[in-house]
Structure formats: structure tokens, C-alpha cells
Amino acid sequence: MKIHRNDQVVVTTGKDRGKKGRVMRILPDAKSVLVEKINYRTVYMRRSQANPKGGISKMEHPLRVANVKLVCPRCNKPARVGYSILADRTKQRICKKCHEIL
Numbered sequence: 001m002k003i004h005r006n007d008q009v010v011v012t013t014g015k016d017r018g019k020k021g022r023v024m025r026i027l028p029d030a031k032s033v034l035v036e037k038i039n040y041r042t043v044y045m046r047r048s049q050a051n052p053k054g055g056i057s058k059m060e061h062p063l064r065v066a067n068v069k070l071v072c073p074r075c076n077k078p079a080r081v082g083y084s085i086l087a088d089r090t091k092q093r094i095c096k097k098c099h100e101i102l
Contacts, residue, residue, distance in 0.1 A: 001028055001065060002081040002093065007102075009068040010078045011038060020071060024060075032062035039063050074100040 003009060007023045016038050025034040040058045047054040069078035072095040080096040093102040 001026060001031075003033060003065060003068065003070055008071040008073070009033070009035060010071050011035070011063065011067060012069055012078070013067045014039075014063075025062075027062055030062065031065050033065050033068060034060055034062050035068065036060065070095075070102065072098060072100060072102065074098050 003023060003026070005023055005026060008020060009023055010020045011017055019038055021035040021038040023033050024036050027033065037060070039061050041061045043057050043059050045051055045054050045057055070081050071077065072079040075095065075098045077097065079098075081102065082094050082096050084092050084094045084101070086092055094100065095102060
């Protein structure tokens with residue numbers, strides 16, 4: 001997957017289109033990412049010993065990785081991600097717009 005944890009991403013489709021957030025978690029089996037403060041859903045909490053009153057709360061839900069784009073730190077725009085092999089044979093992610101190492 002070309003998106004990693006703590007990357008800044010922008011949502012490209014859906015109700016949160018255009019919003020930016022930080023990736024908190026990657027779910028590779030589901031091809032999804034959990035983005036901070038994006039894609040909130042209402043969750044109804046049951047009563048339990050830990051939560052005796054129960055209630056309604058909001059939680060972030062995963063987004064498909066195809067619906068987010070990485071924000072390049074140099075040009076500050078959503079960009080496609082490519083790879084480049086450096087002289088010491090290490091593979092680095094690069095921005096396809098400005099060719100900056102991410």
C-alpha cells in the first residue's frame with residue numbers, strides 16, 4: 001500500500017470530499033484506512049459495567065484507500081505516489097507532480 005500511517009491525506013469522494021486528515025490506522029486486508037476526524041458514524045453504546053448509562057457516540061469509520069490521496073508536503077496538493085530507487089538501493093516514495101521524496 002502506498003499510504004502509510006501518519007501521512008496527511010485528502011478525501012476525494014463522498015460526503016467528506018475535500019477534507020484533510022492524518023491516517024491513524026491502515027487496514028490492508030480490507031484495503032481501507034482510518035483517517036482522523038473524517039467519516040464519522042453514529043454508534044449506539046449498550047449499557048455495561050464499564051458504561052452504565054449507555055448512550056450515543058460518534059466514531060471514525062474506515063475509508064477505502066482508493067477514495068483518499070496523499071498530500072505532498074512540498075507542493076501541498078493531492079498527488080499520486082510513485083517509487084524511486086536511490087543510489088544505495090533503497091526504495092523511496094515520491095510525489096508524481098514535483099518528484100519530492102515523501
